[in-house]
Amino acid sequence: MRLITVAGPPSSGKTSVIIKAVEALQGEGVKVGVIKFDCLSTGDQALYERRGISAKTGLSGNLCPDHFFVSNIQECLQWGEQSGFDLLVSESAGLCNRCAPHIKDVCAVCVIDNLSGVETPRKIGPMLKMADIVVVTKGDIVSQAEREVFSYRVRQVNPGAVIINVNGLTGQGGYELGRLLSAAQETVSLTGRLLRFSMPAALCSYCLGQRKIGSDYQMGNVRKMDFT
Amino acid sequence: MTTGHDTVPYSAMSAGELLRKHPYAEDFFTSLGLALPPAEESVGAYFGRLTSEVLEDLGVERRELVERFSAFMALVVSLREKRTGPAIDSITIQGGVDKSGAAEEFVLTVAPGEVVSIVGPTGSGKSRFLADIEWMAQGDTPTRRRVLINGSVPDPSRRFSLEHKLVAQLSQNMNFVMDLSVEEFIAMHAESRMVNDVAGITRTIIEKANELAGEGFLPQTPVTALSGGQSRALMIADTSCLSTSPIVLIDEIENAGIDRKKAVRTLVDEHKIVLMATHDPILALMGDRRLVFKNGGVRAIIATTPAERATMAAFEELDARLTAVRNALRNGERIDCV
Numbered sequence: 001m002r003l004i005t006v007a008g009p010p011s012s013g014k015t016s017v018i019i020k021a022v023e024a025l026q027g028e029g030v031k032v033g034v035i036k037f038d039c040l041s042t043g044d045q046a047l048y049e050r051r052g053i054s055a056k057t058g059l060s061g062n063l064c065p066d067h068f069f070v071s072n073i074q075e076c077l078q079w080g081e082q083s084g085f086d087l088l089v090s091e092s093a094g095l096c097n098r099c100a101p102h103i104k105d106v107c108a109v110c111v112i113d114n115l116s117g118v119e120t121p122r123k124i125g126p127m128l129k130m131a132d133i134v135v136v137t138k139g140d141i142v143s144q145a146e147r148e149v150f151s152y153r154v155r156q157v158n159p160g161a162v163i164i165n166v167n168g169l170t171g172q173g174g175y176e177l178g179r180l181l182s183a184a185q186e187t188v189s190l191t192g193r194l195l196r197f198s199m200p201a202a203l204c205s206y207c208l209g210q211r212k213i214g215s216d217y218q219m220g221n222v223r224k225m226d227f228t
Numbered sequence: 229m230t231t232g233h234d235t236v237p238y239s240a241m242s243a244g245e246l247l248r249k250h251p252y253a254e255d256f257f258t259s260l261g262l263a264l265p266p267a268e269e270s271v272g273a274y275f276g277r278l279t280s281e282v283l284e285d286l287g288v289e290r291r292e293l294v295e296r297f298s299a300f301m302a303l304v305v306s307l308r309e310k311r312t313g314p315a316i317d318s319i320t321i322q323g324g325v326d327k328s329g330a331a332e333e334f335v336l337t338v339a340p341g342e343v344v345s346i347v348g349p350t351g352s353g354k355s356r357f358l359a360d361i362e363w364m365a366q367g368d369t370p371t372r373r374r375v376l377i378n379g380s381v382p383d384p385s386r387r388f389s390l391e392h393k394l395v396a397q398l399s400q401n402m403n404f405v406m407d408l409s410v411e412e413f414i415a416m417h418a419e420s421r422m423v424n425d426v427a428g429i430t431r432t433i434i435e436k437a438n439e440l441a442g443e444g445f446l447p448q449t450p451v452t453a454l455s456g457g458q459s460r461a462l463m464i465a466d467t468s469c470l471s472t473s474p475i476v477l478i479d480e481i482e483n484a485g486i487d488r489k490k491a492v493r494t495l496v497d498e499h500k501i502v503l504m505a506t507h508d509p510i511l512a513l514m515g516d517r518r519l520v521f522k523n524g525g526v527r528a529i530i531a532t533t534p535a536e537r538a539t540m541a542a543f544e545e546l547d548a549r550l551t552a553v554r555n556a557l558r559n560g561e562r563i564d565c566v
């Protein structure tokens with residue numbers, strides 16, 4: 001089975017793009033399952049199931065969804081194997097800018113959209129910078145110039161990635177993305193595998209539940225702004 | 229990664245020398261929010277002394293930073309070379325099969341400066357055709373079409389390289405979304421294309437766009453405040469001068485409120501291959517050929533005949549009359565006697 005980690009900012013088009021690529025693959029008899037990781041709620045599972053794609057949801061509550069992801073991905077892989085999938089896609093909400101679900105030697109995709117503005121590629125952390133494939137969506141509503149500047153800015157922060165434009169509405173580019181995904185490496189087990197980038201955890205006292213304000217209560221990795 | 233001329237890797241050059249030879253290298257540091265290395269220090273040494281907090285903020289590990297920098301420099305160099313490098317003389321599309329699996333049996337070769345119209349109902353396969361060109365299909369898409377560049381199979385790495393993207397697109401639904409003035413906007417695009425004379429090309433593009441647009445606009449006008457016609461005019465002028473894609477697809481710009489014939493000519497003058505999805509007779513007749521789509525395939529290729537071209541004048545007259553009526557309506561006049 002091939003595992004693909006898909007991450008990207010909220011509403012960037014992850015579900016739409018996964019659906020388009022998966023539909024192209026299903027046409028060729030490839031069996032696909034999707035797992036959606038989110039914080040509180042998501043309607044994505046229903047969106048997938050409506051198109052005949054098996055799906056599961058993992059809600060992390062007040063944990064960082066990427067931390068939650070790592071703690072559960074091995075079991076997800078087992079679910080995928082037992083279900084007889086050829087391809088298992090994880091979709092994560094990309095809510096935490098410091099973390100990314102990308103694993104070494106597991107095909108990593110980041111979905112970002114043209115509408116988010118040309119400064120966005122610089123602001124997104126490892127989920128973009130560590131991706132193998134960057135899918136750019138919503139090119140249908142911005143100008144050619146903006147698409148070109150956007151792709152260039154993506155290239156600046158991740159010069160090695162394959163950048164592909166996919167229209168999440170019409171599916172243009174979805175077939176090609178499907179080709180790329182089906183060429184990904186097989187993943188037999190994840191035990192002992194490494195994340196591409198370490199996930200910072202419990203950096204400061206507030207991460208651990210502190211609510212009181214004031215220097216007396218600030219512990220651990222605390223950084224101060226410079227007002228000089 | 230070497231500079232090509234000598235064997236000093238970019239990361240081993242002093243930053244001063246690097247930035248003198250490749251001013252655009254600065255973008256790498258600004259895009260990561262890093263200060264520039266001191267002039268006498270090499271980029272490699274600079275990366276070597278970044279603190280682990282800084283690296284954590286960047287979301288990149290140290291050894292990867294050097295690899296990324298080399299890849300970025302390779303991109304900078306190839307974008308620059310592309311501006312002066314070998315041109316595309318022709319693009320050939322070899323037919324595959326339609327949705328029912330019937331052979332298309334066509335070979336279409338187009339050269340820069342040619343205009344080809346695309347006709348057929350929605351869902352007839354026009355988008356797939358473009359996607360095949362974009363992907364430089366080699367029998368590996370549902371249509372089984374093949375795309376050749378200058379008569380040969382293109383290098384597979386071209387599929388994903390920014391500087392070799394084959395198709396630039398302009399359609400009715402596309403708008404500017406950036407919060408910039410026209411001048412800033414074009415300059416930003418020019419910079420991402422590593423143009424030498426950014427101010428010069430910006431001026432040229434704004435002049436060209438003003439010639440195409442019915443109503444003029446200023447360099448200081450915000451792009452989001454442009455009318456539909458002005459936006460389309462700016463997009464065409466910008467694409468003709470700055471896009472490196474040899475093919476420009478124009479999708480349904482019939483009601484754009486710009487000089488459509490001049491717009492197409494602007495692209496042709498810049499040696500673009502113009503594909504026009506249109507059912508507007510005036511635009512369609514500007515094509516040397518028309519691709520007729522049906523059931524997911526190219527059903528016919530019709531060469532525009534002199535007799536057809538001769539009807540152009542009649543259509544233009546009709547068009548001028550309709551435009552006059554529209555203007556009369558806009559100006560609050562009666563339209564019973566136009």
Ligand SMILES: Nc1nc2c(ncn2[C@@H]2O[C@H](COP(=O)(O)OP(=O)(O)OP(=O)(O)O)[C@@H](O)[C@H]2O)c(=O)[nH]1
Binds near residue numbers: 138166168
């Ligand atoms: N115009 C346009 N809209 C798109 C495109 N791709 C996605 N959308 C729309 O963008 C919205 C968000 O798309 P989703 O696929 O749900 O995005 P997502 O990243 O999965 O969102 P979350 O899982 O909620 O973070 C939907 O309304 C889509 O229809 C595109 O290429 N063009």
Ligand SMILES: [Mg+2]
Binds near residue numbers: 044
């Ligand atoms: Mg989603």
Ligand SMILES: [Zn+2]
Binds near residue numbers: 066096
């Ligand atoms: Zn996190």
Ligand SMILES: [Zn+2]
Binds near residue numbers: 202204205206
């Ligand atoms: Zn904290």
